[in-house]
Amino acid sequence: MSTQPTESQEFRPWSRRRFPLSVITSLIFLLVVLALVATLAVEKQKIPTGPTPCLDEWIGYQRKCFYFSENTTTWGTSQSFCASHTATLAIFNTTKELDFLKRYIDHSQYWIGLSREQGAEWQWADGTMYNRCRLKIIGEGQYAYLHKHGVNSASGHLFKKWICSRPDAYIPRN
Template identity: 25%
Template sequence: MASWLPLLLLLGALAVSNVLEAAQVRSSCPNGWFFYKANCYGYFRYPLSWSEAEYDCQAYGHGAHLASILDSAEADIIASHIAAYQTNQPVWIGLHDPEQNGRWKWNDGSMYNYRSWLPGQPDNSNSAEYCGEMSCRERFLKWNDSNCKAAKQYVCKFKP
């Protein structure tokens, strides 16, 4: 038993170190932002156009952009956070079609592998929808393309 004691102490120290490190990362998110899987997220309820919202996110520094959503678990966390504040207004995310050619991209450079469009979307209605929003029709779990000039609430994301 005594030979196991140093190993147990080492494992305990590592566990405490990991907990403290995670707490430090969480505390490096700005006040009012939330932490999930090594990222900080800020939800802003004052409506801006897509480009104004992206500019506002970048103004926070740390490489912040409108949020990229890379899997369903991340989508669930963000959607739940938004739904705690409101359930009837769409919310900008960092998805856009910058060349207006149907090739959607995340503005932070993340890979566009996960997709969660509403049925029939993106449809580029009126040839004017090149920015992505989280739709309130599906509890913010599905996306819709929308006119980039429309003022909407938005979610920012950065890695601390």
């Protein structure tokens, strides 16, 4: 018997040839790297960047989150509730924000983050002074509340609904 390959064996070069171990190792390494890159790309999309979105039951508007209560309580207890959610009673800086708040307040009265010492100027819950040119506050009370037709003031021991706001927490959706 002859040990030389026959004609049919010569046309099948891959049938008995083995790949070098380095080629197989390189292919496996490449597949692992591609799988890792794909996994990291998916995970990166899951990680939120920037500010956190509004909490459940809060409404986002112009980079703020607002909470409209359904219960009533005093101004001080309302402010404590807001603080427990890393917020203050509502602060609005523009007419657009005020109009937004009015759209959600039904026919109730809502404590907002404006207060003053007896005879002093109005001040927001974050310590900034109120610009009285924007909206007249009616009444002689020390604490402000919002209703459909504007802002009034009253004693803080009265029970009203309230609005909290968290600045720079809302992520606008595109």
